[in-house]
Amino acid sequence: MSFQRTQEKLKILADAAKYDVSCSSSGSKRANTNKGLGDATGMGICHSYTEDGRCVSLLKILLTNHCIFDCAYCVTRKSNDVKRAAFKVQEVVDLTLNFYRRNYIEGLFLSSGIFKSADYTMERLVAVAKKLRLEENFNGYIHLKSIPGASDELMREAGLYADRLSVNIEIPTEAGLKKLAPDKKREDFIKPMVKVKNEIIQYNAEKKIIKSTPKFAPAGQSTQMIIGASGENDFQIMQTSNHFYKSYNLKRVYYSGYVPISYDNRLPQIGSAVPMLRENRLYQTDWLMRFYGFDVSEILNEQHQNLDLDVDPKLSWALRNLHEFPVDVNTADQRMLARIPGLGMKSVFKIINARRFRKLNWEHLKKIGVALNRAQYFMVCDSNQFEKRDLTSEKIKGLILQNSTSKYQKMLSNQLSLFG
C-alpha cells in the first residue's frame, strides 16, 4: 500500500462520506470465531468524537466519489467541481484491519458514489465485505450502503457479509425528491429495502428450524433524511419516518440537518445555519415514538404541524393535554410515568423498582435523577407539597422556561427573532 496515495484518497473519500450521520455499531450478534479478528456482539462503542461532537465508531468512507447522478443536495454530485478518487478493494481492507487492530474503530461503513451502474457499484461494495469476512476472518461491524436500484441477488449477498444495510431516502417527500434529484426515483430506494426486509424475515423464520442458517444483516436496516433542504414540515417528516419504521421494520431513521454545500438556488444558501435544534427536536420525537409509547399523531398532526423549538416535544404534548395530569408516581402505570415531562425511561424503571419498598417523596425523586424543574407541575408524590394552583399551560411553560437554561439559547433567540 503506497502511503501517500492512500493518504490522499482517504482525505477525499472520508470528507465526502461524513454527511452520512449513521455511526451505530450496536445490535449485531457476530461473535469472534476460530481466533479471528474482532467481535461485534456487545453494545456499540464510540471510539472518539469529532470536534462537532459526533461519534466516531466506524471508518466511514466512500469507495469512490465518482458519480453519474446530479442530486442537488449532495457534495459528490456530478456537476460539483471537486477532486475525485477511488479506493481499490484491497486498500479499504487494509485500512479497516489496521485501524481495527489499533482499537480506533468498531468496523467499516462503506458507501459509494454510483459509477457506471447500480449493480456495478454494489458488486464492489460487496467484494470488500466478502474479502474481510472470508479471507481475513474479520468479525467487526460492517455497514454497507444499499445502492438504489441494485439487484436482489446482490442485496442478498450483501446481507450475508454486512451487519447493517442502509439506503438513504434523503428527501422526505416524493415532490421534494423530484425537484432536487430528478434522475432518482423513490422506487429505486424502496426496492433494495424491501428485498433486505424480506430476507431478514425469512432468516428469522429459518433460524428457528436450522440453527446454523447463515446470518443475514443482524443489525437490520436504517435510512436517513435531510432536514431543511426541501421545505417539508415536521409533520410530513415524521409521517414518512413512521411509515418507514412500520412498513420496512427499520432499526433507525436518521435526521440530518442540511449543511449548505452548494449555490444551487433550489437550496438554502452557503452560510445559512445548519438547523441543529430542529434536528434535535425530531430525534426527541423519534425516541418518544420508539421507546416512550407515543403514537406519532399525538405529537404531530394536522392541527400541530411543527414541533416547538423552545420546549421539548414531550413537554409540548403535556401542555396540550393537561387533563391527563397530575400523575401520582406511586401508583401510575409505566405508560403514564413515561409521559411525565422530565422523566426518562431510566428514571421510570428506577421509580417502579423503588416504590415497591416505600412511597416516594420529592427527595427520593430528586436523588433518583428526575428533572423536577419540569416534572413538578405534572406529578404528585408522597408529600403534601405539590402544585396546588390551577395553572394554565402558558403559565407552566413560562415558569419552566424561566427556571431553565437551554443549551440552544443562542440559536433559539436567533431563530425566534427571524420569525418573531
Added chain:
Amino acid sequence: MQAKNLIYDGTFDGFLTTVFYVFEHKLKTVTIQNEFTVQQGLFSENEAIFTDEVKANRVWKGIKSKLSSNGSYQLYYAFLSEEVGVEDLLLGYIQYAFSQQKTVDKDYSHPSILKIAQIAKSVGREKHRMEAFVRFRLTKDDIYFASIEPDFNVLPLIEKHFKRRYANQKWVIYDIKRGYGLFYDLETVELINMDFPENFNFTKTDDAFFATQEFEFQKLWQDYFKATNIASRKNMKLHIRHVPKRYWKYLSEKQPN
C-alpha cells in the same frame, strides 16, 4: 467495645475475608482500610486481616444469593472504584442486604443503595471509556501496546472484552497509574509488571520501540479524524464532554503532528 480498624491487602478477596471477619466476631463499630492507604484512627485498634480464599468465596456466595446478579456486579464495580471509604459503604450495604428478607438492590430510595449504584455506574462508564479510548501501537517485536491511566481500577473488567476481540494479535494494556498491566500472548491473558526506562515518555511514539508502519497508520488515522469533522457544526463543549481532556494524552488522534 473498642472500635476496630481492619486492614486488608487491597484485593477483592481480601475485602470479602474482612467482611467474613466482621460477621464472625459480630463487630459493631468497625472501619475497613486498604493497607496502602491506612490512616490511624485516634481511638481505634488496628487489626490486619489475612486473605483467605475459602472465606472470601463463602461471603461472595452469600452475597450472590442475597442480591440479584445486577446487584452483586454493582458491588464488585463499586469496590474497584477505590474511593476512600468505599469499603465501609459496601460493608453497610452487605449488612443491610443480609438483614432483609427481600432482595434490596433495586431499592433506589435507600441512600446507600443508590450511592453504590451511582459509584458502580461511574466505574462502568470508565470501563466503557477504556474499551473505547485504548489506542494500541505496534511495537518492533509485534506486540500491540497501549498505556492507560483510568480513574478507577478497571483492568480486571476490560480483560474479557479485549481477549475476545483481539484473539489473533499479541497485546499489552498497561495501567501506568497502578503499575500493572494485561498481556495476551495469543493463548491466555496474564497480569504483568513491566520495568520502563527512567523518564520513559508514554505518550510519544518513539521509533526505537515502535514499528515503522505504526507512524503511517497514526498519520492516516489523524487525517481521517480531521476529514470526518463538519466544521460548520463545530461544538467543542459537546466534544469535550464526550472526550474529557484528561484522556487526550493517550489518544493517537489528539497527538500534535
